[in-house]
Amino acid sequence: MKKVQVIKSLISLGSYQEFILELLKLSEEKNSSYVCVSNVHMTIEANDSYDFLNIVNEADITTPDGMPLAKAIKFLYGINQDRVAGMDLMPSLMKECENKKKTIFFFGSTDNILGIIKSKAKKEFPNLVFESYSPPFKELNESEKSDIISRINSCNPDFVFVALGCPKQEKWMFEHKGKVKSCMIGFGGAFEVYADVKDRAPKWMQDYSLEWLYRFAQDPKRLWKRYLYTNSKFVLLLLKQLIYQRLFKGR
DSSP: OOEEEETTEEEEOOOHHHHHHHHHHHHHHTSOEEEEEEOHHHHHHHHHOHHHHHHHHTSSEEEEOSHHHHHHHHHHHOOOOOOOOHHHHHHHHHHHHHHHTOEEEEEESOHHHHHHHHHHHHHHOTTOEEEEEOOOSSOOOHHHHHHHHHHHHHTOOSEEEEESOTTHHHHHHHHHTTTSOSEEEEOTTHHHHHTTSSOOOOHHHHHTTOHHHHHHHHSHHHHHHHHHHHHHHHHHHHHHHHHHHHHHTTO
16 A cells, blocks of 8 residues: 655555455465554654664554544645544454454453453354464563464464554564564554443544543543653644645655
8 A cells, every 4th residue: 555654654545445455455465464553652652763663664554543643644645544543443354354254363462351352252243263362461582472473373363463552562563574474453452442441532532633632531640741742742743744845845
């Protein structure tokens, strides 16, 4: 898929349905690939770290997860870009996999969350074939990493849905490209939302790029520094890029 630059990150373009089709194509190739689901937080993480920027920009596909990214593409390039949010994408792909007899491996999160996902998925997608594993919350040695790769590959999944949190999950996918024989997608908090452990913002807040405010209201002590820094920096860097484009366009 074609990509455009937002601040420093390369974000893929296309309609929501085009993303679904391209992801299914990646799964059919049976090669090792990975997909980043990018929001403001990830964009600023990538801006602040060259190594992480390389991970994001080397992704086979990077979806505009947050509405601010979709709007940024409109401001910068005049393209009406759909938001392709992980919280929407995950159940959409689960349905597609059920219909097309594709398999999924849920990797990450906790045993409790995975158990809830399993129960809910069995009701919503009764014919979906999937496996899951919650890795230990510690630094793994090479033997343990190898065991996890073998465990995933032995299931021969079409997709591996990864929930380790940003930027850990993106680093894990980058490290395991060429080792895990599947299309890996970093879904992060989408696991908890699908499991109904965390509420999602009302649609009007999603449409007006205020989903961050809803999350902030749920956990202000933990998130106020992140949002103060990342949101402010995102706006400033976006304005800088927009001004640069206007000044030097056509030169």
